[in-house]
Amino acid sequence: MNTAEAAPSPSLRLLAAAVDVYKKVFTNPALSSPNPVRRSGFDLDVTIESVRTEAQDVVSLTLVRPDGQPLPAWRPGSHVDVFLPSGKQRQYSLCGDPQDLSRYRIAARRLPGGGGGSLEVHALRPGAALRIRGPRNAFTFVDSAPRYLFVAAGIGITPILPMTHAAGARGRLVYLGRSRESMPFLGELPDGADIRPDDEYGPPDIPAILAEAPAGAAVYVCGPLPVLDAAQRCLFTLNPTGSLHTERFSAAPVADGREFDLTLAASGLHLRVDAAETTLDAIRRVRPDTAFSCRQGFCGTCKTKVVAGTVDHRDRSLPDTERADHMLVCVSRSAGGPLVLDL
Structure with missing residues (x-):
């Protein structure tokens, strides 16, 4: 089993260059304009108005539009995707007042053993520019219940x-x-x-x-x-x-998983995904910079092209038109036999 990084192929170098352009254009507020994003709200630039300590290891960020314009409306339970300066994408629930569209508020607990997103949030300061996407709602508040x-x-x-x-x-x-x-x-x-x-x-x-x-x-x-x-x-x-x-707020353990072989076609790496391990975690053993966010199969950040093999789709968002040749590696895995991914 080859668990070391192979020399980058031309296609891998091209992919890396494309990812670098994506990060610069789509996560750099100075280079991209606010645009509606299908099924996921809006891409827009915000500035951190204030950072406040709310509890032990918890800070809140208040976000505003640089031009002072109102932010998109949202309902209780909504979240936004936050593109951090490093390029990491993380999701945070909106916890302010839905009636006040002059600002959004999010909060994050510091998780030293996590993927680094919370540590980066805790290092942000007022005046910093961020890119956000949303709001989206995967936790809908039903306002007609009697109690x-x-x-x-x-x-x-x-x-x-x-x-x-x-x-x-x-x-x-x-x-x-x-x-x-x-x-x-x-x-x-x-x-x-x-x-x-x-x-x-x-x-x-x-x-x-x-x-x-x-x-x-x-x-x-x-x-x-x-x-x-x-x-x-x-x-x-x-x-x-x-x-x-x-x-x-954390990934569910793998249920009814089976071991399978995984090949990363662009880099030539061969891995064994354990029964209790996600495909994403196996990939990150050799590609720690692999993009992810929700780890629950609904945000789409980790969508990956499938070159060969049959997928056991366990996500909640991938369209039927993409299930034949794509998967969300944070939750989905092989339905039996090896998988080959375009990574």
Whole structure:
């Protein structure tokens, strides 16, 4: 098995040059103009108006248009893609006031062991220029429910916070976290919010929390995988008339995966993708600069051309017209037999 980088082929050098041009033109605010992007909102330039520490290891950025024009309208649950100065693309929920289109607010928790995006966000300063895309909404707030229960854990408060204000008296918020010092936006919560840090209340009992949801309530849960998994396992047993809406901030573990061989055609590298490993993670072992963002199969950042092989598509966004010869490597994998990708 060849796990070392081979000498770049002419096609790989051409691809690298194209990627470099893309980064310069599409992520450099000075070189690209605001344009609508099909299915994904708008590409536009913003300036960081302010950076504020919201909690331990959490900062918020307030973003404005350089020309002072209004930003596109958005609904609670929406997010924007942020193109960082390094070229990394990351997604952050809008957590400000949807009625105030003079500015957007996003927040990020510092994750030293992550892919580096949060560390870069924490290093940004007021006055810096960014490129963003959106807003998009993969966590839709249904505003017609009779009652709501919101469960936010840690940085999961960011998409939930605007929802709680939109729901008003129909909603109840349970906010979980390690400690009050680690929980952002405590001063902006709606009246009656139930704040339950672990160091005061112990680990959260998710079934007990969900059992408090009124019949027919819309239940919104955002946070780490254990919280989401517990909600998905028990809600409909506890409340068969309710509806569950979730958003995760980390990749789901691979389910029912099988090992397969992977060839990166442009570089000539051959890899073995483990049963519990994503295609993306296997690629990043030898190509750590491979672009990705959501790791959940909906943003399209990691879309890759398939040269040969059959794909087990596990994404939520790739059009049917592209499934024969493309895949989202963050979640999709081989349906059986080797895969060859144009990388």
